[in-house]
Amino acid sequence: MRSYGAGHVLFTAGDPCRGLYIVEQGRVRIFRMNGLDTQLAYRDLIEVVEAAGDRIDLIMLPKAGRPRDVEFVETLLAQIGATHIGIEAQIETASGFLYAREIAECSPRLEALIFGPGDYSASMQMPA
Numbered sequence: 001m002r003s004y005g006a007g008h009v010l011f012t013a014g015d016p017c018r019g020l021y022i023v024e025q026g027r028v029r030i031f032r033m034n035g036l037d038t039q040l041a042y043r044d045l046i047e048v049v050e051a052a053g054d055r056i057d058l059i060m061l062p063k064a065g066r067p068r069d070v071e072f073v074e075t076l077l078a079q080i081g082a083t084h085i086g087i088e089a090q091i092e093t094a095s096g097f098l099y100a101r102e103i104a105e106c107s108p109r110l111e112a113l114i115f116g117p118g119d120y121s122a123s124m125q126m127p128a
Helices: 041-055 067-080 094-098 100-105 117-123
Strands: 008-012 020-024 027-032 058-061 086-091 110-115
Touching (some): 041 067, 058 067, 067 086, 086 094, 086 100, 094 100, 100 110
Parallel strands (some): 027 058, 058 086, 086 110
Antiparallel strands (some): 008 020, 020 027
């Protein structure tokens, strides 16, 4: 667990490969799930949102490559009944960059696009 100033703490959820929580002034605000290309993504959403959804404002979706990635998260959140949770999509791949406009327009839950230059560089086989 690390502290980043008054009321801001970042810690991992047990296994360091699992998603991250960001706590702001004692309240979980953002849950960074694992990418949809991993076996952990589905369980991240189901287990964490069912257990702590009332304390989560946003899901951070890493490596959003197409609109269907955001739509998948949106569908699961709706099925869980988490109508108050928004989505932040990280654009970290060449595919995500190409589809950035479509990703930005695909869901009313989408609150932000975040560009990740490190993973983007790797997906383009560029030196970091």
